[in-house]
Structures are given as C-alpha cells and as structure tokens.
Amino acid sequence: MGYNSTKDFLKLVDGLADECQLTKDKVNSLLGYVKSIYQSEVESRYNATMFWIGMYIALASVVCILAMVADLLHGFHTRKLWFPCKYFRLNSAFLSVIPIAMKLPMDLGGLPGDVDQVTKLGSMAFMCTMMANLLPCLATMESNDLFSNITALFILVITLVVNVCIQIQIQTGVVSYQEAAQMLKVVLPNYEVKISKHRNTTLATIYVTLLLVLLMLHLSSSLPTLKLRKDIKNYLQRHEKDTRSIANKLLTFEQLQKHVTRYLVMEETGIFPQVITTCYCTTSASGVICVLVTILHAITMSSTVKAIFTNDYDSDYGWSTIVILIVQSIGVVIGTIAPLSRCFATLSFKVMSFEIISKHFKVFEVESYWTEKLHEWKRAKIYIPSPILNAVIMTLKKLILIFCIKFQEGVVVVCNIIALIPFIFMICFSPCFRCWKRSMFTTSSEEWTLGWTVNLERTRDLLPYVALREDKIELILRTLKGLLKSLELLVWRGGEPINLVRLIKHKATDGFHGVKKFVHTDHHRIPSLLSEVHEYPDCWSLAVVTLTTIAVSLPGIEKNEVERLLRSVREGLVYVTLVEKSLNVTDEYKSIQKVAEILWTEVDVYRKWLGHKLQVPVIENKTAGQIVEWFSDTANTIYQVVESNGGGNEDSIHICAKSMYRITKTILLSYNENIEKANPEELFDNLSSMIADIIAACLTNIPQVIVMKCHTSAIEKRKASVNDAARLLGETKRIIETIQRYHIPHMSPYDFPFLDKWGYNP
Known part of the structure; x- marks a missing residue:
C-alpha cells in the first residue's frame, strides 16, 4: 500500500529545506502536518470500500x-x-x-x-x-x-x-x-x-x-x-374425535373427500393462525x-x-x-x-348494515383475548421462602401487570380508532370495493369435477370446522367458496397412476387371493422350511420387488408386457412405500423397507439381482421353471454363505436372499413341483396377478394414510400435511374406487397395514 500524498509532501519539505535553506524550526513546523495528511490518506483508502x-x-x-x-x-x-x-x-x-x-x-x-x-x-x-x-x-x-x-x-x-x-x-x-x-x-x-x-x-x-x-x-x-x-390446540383435541371414529375404517372416496374438505377449511381459516x-x-x-x-x-x-x-x-x-x-x-x-x-x-366482506357500522364505531370496547394472558400472569403465584420478600415481589408484579393491562387496552383503543380510517374510506367508495370483491372472489355456482359446490348455503355446513371467532363468520362464508375452488385445483395437481390402475383392474383377483397364497401356502407340507426362512416380518414392498424380479426374468415374454409391468410397479411402489412409512414404523420394518428400496433400484435401473444380471445367456437359455429353480438355488446358496460368514438378519443380502428363497418355494409348491411344465406366459400372468393383489391389498390403507395426514399434531406442519392429503386423494381417487369394488376380507381394522395378517383371514 502506497501513500503518495504523504511522500509528495515529504519531498516538497526536503526541496524547500534545500532551496530556501529553511531553519530547523520551520522544517519541524511543516513536518507537523505530515500526521494529518497521513491520517487523511489512510481514511480515504478505507473509505474506498x-x-x-x-x-x-x-x-x-x-x-x-x-x-x-x-x-x-x-x-x-x-x-x-x-x-x-x-x-x-x-x-x-x-x-x-x-x-x-x-x-x-x-x-x-x-x-x-x-x-x-x-x-x-x-x-x-x-x-x-x-x-x-x-x-x-x-x-x-x-x-x-x-x-x-x-x-x-x-x-x-x-x-x-x-x-x-x-x-x-x-x-x-x-x-x-x-x-x-x-x-x-x-x-x-x-x-x-x-x-x-x-x-x-x-x-x-x-x-x-x-x-x-x-x-x-x-x-x-x-x-x-x-x-x-x-x-387452537384445544380446538384440535375436540376434533380428534373424528379421527378416532374413522381412522381404522375403509372409507369411500366421498367420505374422504368430505373429511379432507373439512380439515382444509380448518387449516385455511382457523388452524392457520395468521388468518x-x-x-x-x-x-x-x-x-x-x-x-x-x-x-x-x-x-x-x-x-x-x-x-x-x-x-x-x-x-x-x-x-x-x-x-x-x-x-x-x-x-x-x-x-x-x-x-x-x-x-x-375483513371489512370488504362485511354487509353494509347499520348494525355492522355501529359495531365498528364501538372503538372503546376491548375484547377479553387482548388482556387474557396478562390477567393469567397477574393471577399466577410466585413462591419465595421469605414472606416479606414474597409480598413485595407480588405487589410489584401486580402493579406492573395492572399498568401493562391498561397500556394494552389503550393500544387496542387507539388501533380501533385508526382502523376507522379505512372503514370510513370503504363506506365512501363501497361501489369500487364491491367490484373488487366480485372480481377477486366470485366463482362459478356449478358443481366441480369432484362434487364440491360453491353455493353460500352449502358452505354453512362447514362452519363447525371454522376456528375463527363468531364476529368473523361473515368473512369465512364469503371466502369458503374460494377455498373449495383452491382445494379442487390442489386435488387435481398430482398425476393419476394410469398404469397402476390398469394393473389392478386387469390382474387383481376378488378378495386378493394372491396375498393369501404368498403368506400362507401349504404350511402343513413344509412347516420346517418356512420356519427356517421366516425370521423377519413380511414387507409389502420387498414382496413386490422380489416377485417383479422373477417376472421380468422369464423368457418368451414380449418386451412391451415387461415394460408395462415395470411401469405399473414403479407407480405402485410410490404408494406402497408411503403406506409402509406411515403405518409400519418400527425399526425392524424400516430396515426391511430400506433394503427393498435398494433392491428395486438395482432391478429397475441396472437389471440386476444381488449382483447377478437378469436376462443374460445363463438365464435366458433356461425354461421358465428352470429360472424359478435357479433363483431358489442361488438364493439358498447366498443365504448359506452369509450365514456361514456370520451375517445377521439386518444384512441386506441376507434379507433379500431369504425373501427370494421363500417366494420361489411358494411358486414351486403351487405347481406341485411340476414347474418344468410351466408355461412362461401363464407364469408371468400368475406373478403379475400376485403383484397386483399385494399392491391392491396394501393400498386399502391409503384412506387411513390420508386421514393421518389431516391430523398432524404440529400446527405449523398441518397445512402442508393437509395439502399433501388433498393431492394424495386426487391421485388415488380411481385406485380407491377400483379397490373397493373387490371383495375385501373381513379383518380387524388394525390388521390391514400388515401383510402377514392377510393370510389368516377368509
């Protein structure tokens, strides 16, 4: 860093001293300005930033x-x-x-x-x-x-x-x-x-x-x-009765629609405190x-x-x-x-009546909720061992809070007076405000795609779910139509899983018998075998991925059929995973769900199963039955190697091998060990049917997931959660309606989320 002005001044002083033969006192006098020049130059350099x-x-x-x-x-x-x-x-x-x-x-x-x-x-x-x-x-x-x-x-x-x-x-x-x-x-x-x-x-x-x-x-x-x-928390607790009454029921789409509508209204009006x-x-x-x-x-x-x-x-x-x-x-x-x-x-939604106008001019009335918290603090007791000190502190606290209460009331009164300015302005220009209100809040009076109506009388049915105070009801009645319109747009924002719906419609069986076949196939004939491999809870997603792995490996199947099945499973696993993460939340289930996610990526992206490439000559040259046997033998070998090396139940390879071994044995039993004669198309169709049954059975829990999303406990997260529930409702509309056309086994509502419970019910 150079200081040119300081250097120039020093040179000037030296020149003057030589040429003019200045005395030492005069030179020292001139040098007294160096500090000021230097400080000014330093300051200017710092000020450059x-x-x-x-x-x-x-x-x-x-x-x-x-x-x-x-x-x-x-x-x-x-x-x-x-x-x-x-x-x-x-x-x-x-x-x-x-x-x-x-x-x-x-x-x-x-x-x-x-x-x-x-x-x-x-x-x-x-x-x-x-x-x-x-x-x-x-x-x-x-x-x-x-x-x-x-x-x-x-x-x-x-x-x-x-x-x-x-x-x-x-x-x-x-x-x-x-x-x-x-x-x-x-x-x-x-x-x-x-x-x-x-x-x-x-x-x-x-x-x-x-x-x-x-x-x-x-x-x-x-x-x-x-x-x-x-x-608001007390309000939510009162409405939790709705959750307990419907949480474990198989709700229809119309019932879910009403439920989501109510809770979206709660979020948009009262549970969302900014309103x-x-x-x-x-x-x-x-x-x-x-x-x-x-x-x-x-x-x-x-x-x-x-x-x-x-x-x-x-x-x-x-x-x-x-x-x-x-x-x-x-x-x-x-x-x-x-x-x-x-x-x-708020003012623009009010009806211009004498009662409303006179109410607004009662500016010196202070609602109790403004000072209620201060009164609670005033009534609160402070316990101090010394009676004298306790009395002094309580007296001071009381005096301070009395002042705060009066000050709070004064602030509210002043704010009420200030609020008269826009109110009077609105009265003077009410025609303009009516036009503004009409352009911003008028919607069609017809029913929309999902059946939400917007007539003002219908919205009154939703008032029990409005958490605003009674003096704000008129605002809500005027805005509920807009909220319902927003809900419709929100519901249809997500895409419908077309391939998944087609798979369930064409391949699922009445009563979802493929699930029972998967869970409970002839235990009397191989009790020791199943007891050896069934050391972990059944997982929906792992069963679907394992069955899909076998299906896409079968020879002689048209490529379009394989790709269609993969697209359906991709869409299905999104909702299967959602159900598992919402309802199967124990650590054991979580570890198996993570294994299923990893295995699906390997199968779907890389066409591999535990490092073995699918549809390669070693597999393609085999018959359908030989491929099933190859998967069974390979799974058994991997299982034995992992066991001999000390691998535990939490090992992902161990879990995948056991799942494959069990499923292939189930398939072999269903063919009475005559798997060699199995037709590839027939076996592919049977596997597709079993996949559709398992996914459909799992998705009977979607209504329960939607209800759970409407009842998230954290206030700040409830709005996003209810919005997710609305989108999920729109995405799964046809799935819910399609699944509920089938005969669903009579089970305890608490058993629906668990795959192993489905095999023991008629």
Missing part, C-alpha cells in the same frame, strides 16, 4: 423485497388477500438480513448530499413497511420462538431509534447538516443549499415515532397470539401506518428527483446511495400492498 458496502446494503434490501413479492404472488395465486407470511417471516435469517439493510440509519457518520439524506430517511420508511408485513407471522411461532424473535426485533428497533435520536440531537449530519450548510453560505455565497434541516429532522422524528408504534403493535399482538395457540391475526385491529392500524409512510416517502422523493439526476451525493458510499434509495423506495411501495390489503380484507 464504502461503495461496495452500499451495494451490499442494496442487495440485502433486494432479498427482503423479493420475499415480500413472493408473499404477494402466493396470496394472489391462492386468493388469500390477507397475504399470509410464507416467505418473508420473522426468523433468524431475516433478522440477520434486515440489520444489513438498515445500516445507513445506524451509521453515526454524516451524509452531506441531498440524495444521501433522503436515502437514510428512505431506509427508515422501508423498515416501517417491513415491520407491518411481518406482523401476521407472529401467530406461526411457538412461545419460545415468539419470545426470542420479538426480543431480537425489539433490540433492533430500539437500537435504530436510539441511533437516529442521538444523531438528531447532536446534529451529526444524518438528518441535516446545518453547520456545514452555514459554512458553505459564508465561503460560497451563491451556493444553493438544497437540504431543509427542519424538513429532514421532522421526517426523521415521524419515522422514529412510527417505528416505536409498530413495535408496540408487535408486542400487543404477541399477547393474544399466545392465548390463540392454546385455544385470525389478520382480523386484529393492530393489523388494520399497521396498514394505515404503511400508507402514511408511503405518502411521506413519496413527497420526500418528489423533492429529490433533481438531486438524483444531478448526482448530489457526497458521502463515501458514492453512487451506491442512489441504488439503495431506488431499491428501498420500490420496497416501500411493494411493502405497503399486503398491509393495506389486510386492512380492507
């Missing part, structure tokens, strides 16, 4: 904006005009990104240019809109996460506010540069001072106030959210604040356009401040859409 820091700030702002845009697109796509916070959320990731975007207001250094000044003010406006967008996501957090994230947001906002207040107080140049402007007036009388000190100070004060108000709204909204999640927080008066107040911030920022920007085109930026950030200003101004506009829409979403 500030441009890239400015671009980094702009990039962090873009990340936040893109997340807000994603939430907007998701809301419009799903017709949820309360715009749930799916991407832009109050979590550790965005709590790390937001402080980067807020570096300029945090910066204690002065920014003298007009663009620099407005950029700092714009950052505070951007922070206001981001906080308003984050408000509904408070309802998605558990108590511990809510406390930690609110604490982090509190620290961030307070730090920002304190920094700006300090800079306003000591006039560092953040929101004005009064002293610099006065000096410029003296030195350059004709210089135009573009920045209004009073304007910027006033705007900064307003933004600081709004940030504190938004922070109070977050804190106030957190209290009813804690109670809300508890109410409830959207109806809070604090959410409406945040929307009004966003509009105010946008108006203020627009006015500020309008007076700064000339400065932008004249490149009036004088800070070390260079022209990156223009990039930050433009990016964050876009963020202010985009960030206002969701809070404003939430503000009108």
Whole structure:
C-alpha cells in the first residue's frame, strides 16, 4: 500500500529545506502536518470500500423485497388477500438480513448530499413497511420462538431509534447538516443549499415515532397470539374425535373427500393462525401506518428527483446511495400492498348494515383475548421462602401487570380508532370495493369435477370446522367458496397412476387371493422350511420387488408386457412405500423397507439381482421353471454363505436372499413341483396377478394414510400435511374406487397395514 500524498509532501519539505535553506524550526513546523495528511490518506483508502458496502446494503434490501413479492404472488395465486407470511417471516435469517439493510440509519457518520439524506430517511420508511408485513407471522411461532424473535426485533428497533435520536440531537449530519450548510453560505455565497434541516429532522422524528408504534403493535399482538395457540390446540383435541371414529375404517372416496374438505377449511381459516391475526385491529392500524409512510416517502422523493439526476451525493458510499434509495423506495411501495390489503380484507366482506357500522364505531370496547394472558400472569403465584420478600415481589408484579393491562387496552383503543380510517374510506367508495370483491372472489355456482359446490348455503355446513371467532363468520362464508375452488385445483395437481390402475383392474383377483397364497401356502407340507426362512416380518414392498424380479426374468415374454409391468410397479411402489412409512414404523420394518428400496433400484435401473444380471445367456437359455429353480438355488446358496460368514438378519443380502428363497418355494409348491411344465406366459400372468393383489391389498390403507395426514399434531406442519392429503386423494381417487369394488376380507381394522395378517383371514 502506497501513500503518495504523504511522500509528495515529504519531498516538497526536503526541496524547500534545500532551496530556501529553511531553519530547523520551520522544517519541524511543516513536518507537523505530515500526521494529518497521513491520517487523511489512510481514511480515504478505507473509505474506498464504502461503495461496495452500499451495494451490499442494496442487495440485502433486494432479498427482503423479493420475499415480500413472493408473499404477494402466493396470496394472489391462492386468493388469500390477507397475504399470509410464507416467505418473508420473522426468523433468524431475516433478522440477520434486515440489520444489513438498515445500516445507513445506524451509521453515526454524516451524509452531506441531498440524495444521501433522503436515502437514510428512505431506509427508515422501508423498515416501517417491513415491520407491518411481518406482523401476521407472529401467530406461526411457538412461545419460545415468539419470545426470542420479538426480543431480537425489539433490540433492533430500539437500537435504530436510539441511533437516529442521538444523531438528531447532536446534529451529526444524518438528518441535516446545518453547520456545514452555514459554512458553505459564508465561503460560497451563491451556493444553493438544497437540504431543509427542519424538513429532514421532522421526517426523521415521524419515522422514529412510527417505528416505536409498530413495535408496540408487535408486542400487543404477541399477547393474544399466545392465548390463540392454546385455544387452537384445544380446538384440535375436540376434533380428534373424528379421527378416532374413522381412522381404522375403509372409507369411500366421498367420505374422504368430505373429511379432507373439512380439515382444509380448518387449516385455511382457523388452524392457520395468521388468518385470525389478520382480523386484529393492530393489523388494520399497521396498514394505515404503511400508507402514511408511503405518502411521506413519496413527497420526500418528489423533492429529490433533481438531486438524483444531478448526482448530489457526497458521502463515501458514492453512487451506491442512489441504488439503495431506488431499491428501498420500490420496497416501500411493494411493502405497503399486503398491509393495506389486510386492512380492507375483513371489512370488504362485511354487509353494509347499520348494525355492522355501529359495531365498528364501538372503538372503546376491548375484547377479553387482548388482556387474557396478562390477567393469567397477574393471577399466577410466585413462591419465595421469605414472606416479606414474597409480598413485595407480588405487589410489584401486580402493579406492573395492572399498568401493562391498561397500556394494552389503550393500544387496542387507539388501533380501533385508526382502523376507522379505512372503514370510513370503504363506506365512501363501497361501489369500487364491491367490484373488487366480485372480481377477486366470485366463482362459478356449478358443481366441480369432484362434487364440491360453491353455493353460500352449502358452505354453512362447514362452519363447525371454522376456528375463527363468531364476529368473523361473515368473512369465512364469503371466502369458503374460494377455498373449495383452491382445494379442487390442489386435488387435481398430482398425476393419476394410469398404469397402476390398469394393473389392478386387469390382474387383481376378488378378495386378493394372491396375498393369501404368498403368506400362507401349504404350511402343513413344509412347516420346517418356512420356519427356517421366516425370521423377519413380511414387507409389502420387498414382496413386490422380489416377485417383479422373477417376472421380468422369464423368457418368451414380449418386451412391451415387461415394460408395462415395470411401469405399473414403479407407480405402485410410490404408494406402497408411503403406506409402509406411515403405518409400519418400527425399526425392524424400516430396515426391511430400506433394503427393498435398494433392491428395486438395482432391478429397475441396472437389471440386476444381488449382483447377478437378469436376462443374460445363463438365464435366458433356461425354461421358465428352470429360472424359478435357479433363483431358489442361488438364493439358498447366498443365504448359506452369509450365514456361514456370520451375517445377521439386518444384512441386506441376507434379507433379500431369504425373501427370494421363500417366494420361489411358494411358486414351486403351487405347481406341485411340476414347474418344468410351466408355461412362461401363464407364469408371468400368475406373478403379475400376485403383484397386483399385494399392491391392491396394501393400498386399502391409503384412506387411513390420508386421514393421518389431516391430523398432524404440529400446527405449523398441518397445512402442508393437509395439502399433501388433498393431492394424495386426487391421485388415488380411481385406485380407491377400483379397490373397493373387490371383495375385501373381513379383518380387524388394525390388521390391514400388515401383510402377514392377510393370510389368516377368509
């Protein structure tokens, strides 16, 4: 690193000392400026990196904006005009990104240019809109996460506010540069001072106030959210009775359709807590604040356009401040859409009646859920050994919580007053809102493909599954039609397994006798043999893969038939695996399921079985019966080798060999040891029938899997799980209807998920 200015000055001093014969005192006097020149040069070199820091700030702002845009697109796509916070959320990731975007207001250094000044003010406006967008996501957090994230947001906002207040107080140049402007007036009388000190100070004060108000709204909204999640858990427990009554029944498609519909409505209206927080008066107040911030920022920007085109930026950030200003101004506009829409979403569905209007003007009524948590804390006992200390602490706690309760009530009343602004605005422009509501929420009154109707009276049947409070029922009645339409689209999003349906229709037998043949073939004739190899529980997927391995190895079968069977098994194993992972969850079953997945990849992709290539001359030159015997002998050999080497039941090769040995012996027994006379086409057809029976028997558990997905315990995972249930319902519609046309054995509902139970039932 060179310091040219310092070197040049030292050379100049040396030259003057030689030419002018300066005295030592004069030389020392000149050298006294070296330190200042050196420090200035070092500072300028460090400041050269500030441009890239400015671009980094702009990039962090873009990340936040893109997340807000994603939430907007998701809301419009799903017709949820309360715009749930799916991407832009109050979590550790965005709590790390937001402080980067807020570096300029945090910066204690002065920014003298007009663009620099407005950029700092714009950052505070951007922070206001981001906080308003984050408000509904408070309802998605558990108590511990809510406390930690609110604490982090509190620290961030307070730090920002304190920094700006300090800079306003000591006039560092953040929101004005009064002293610099006065000096410029003296030195350059004709210089135009573009920045209004009073304007910027006033705007900064307003933004600081709004940030504190938004922070109070977050804190106030957190209290009813804690109670809300508890109410939702109790609500879920009440509806778990539905699960216990139908969990182990063979439900028809229509019954599953109704069940999924109910739980999707629960998720979209009440179990999805963001919907409830959207109806809070604090959410409406945040929307009004966003509009105010946008108006203020627009006015500020309008007076700064000339400065932008004249490149009036004088800070070390260079022209990156223009990039930050433009990016964050876009963020202010985009960030206002969701809070404003939430503000009108509830109101726009209300019937314009005198009762509704008068109800909204009861602004001084505070619902109990706002202060219920504070009252619980107030009633809570604190046990301290010292009676005097205990009395003092209890008294202090009571006084503090009384103040908090009154403060909370005051915040709610103020928010109710602020919420009157959009309400009055909506009344004045109600025709426009009716057109907007009609365009966004009107759907056909006809029945759709799956039979969901959208008439308003039918939706009232779903009200017992709506978890919103009674005063929000009108909102739900108007939006249930859109939810049912979304459900229809969701159900048909997945593709139907055509090949699997064809296999079950053409090859499965009534009563799925192939399963019984697989499980319970003539035990009296070979009791010792089966007892030797049956050391692990029967696994649906391993049985299907083993049978398919034999079928695709048979000679004389048309290639199209083999490929059709493989396509059917590929589609079937997707649902078989899903059933096993949902219902057969012991460690022993899991290990066998993993073995089946590995074996299927080997067979399907590489056409191998335990390292032996299928359809090679050593196999192709054999008859169908010889191939079955070859598999039996090879499996027995591998089994004996693994046993002699100390391999256990958990060894994948050991499990695959035992499965093959058992199945081939079953086939040999079914032919009464006359396998040599077996016709390849007939054997292939029999194996295909057994595969179809096993898959069909396994998929009788699909309704139970769908019901289970509707009842995931974790609130945050329930929505995705219910959506999966809806997609699975759409994909398996024809499978469920096809399977239920067959005679299904009379079994205990608890035995259906287990393959070995099917062989012992009529």
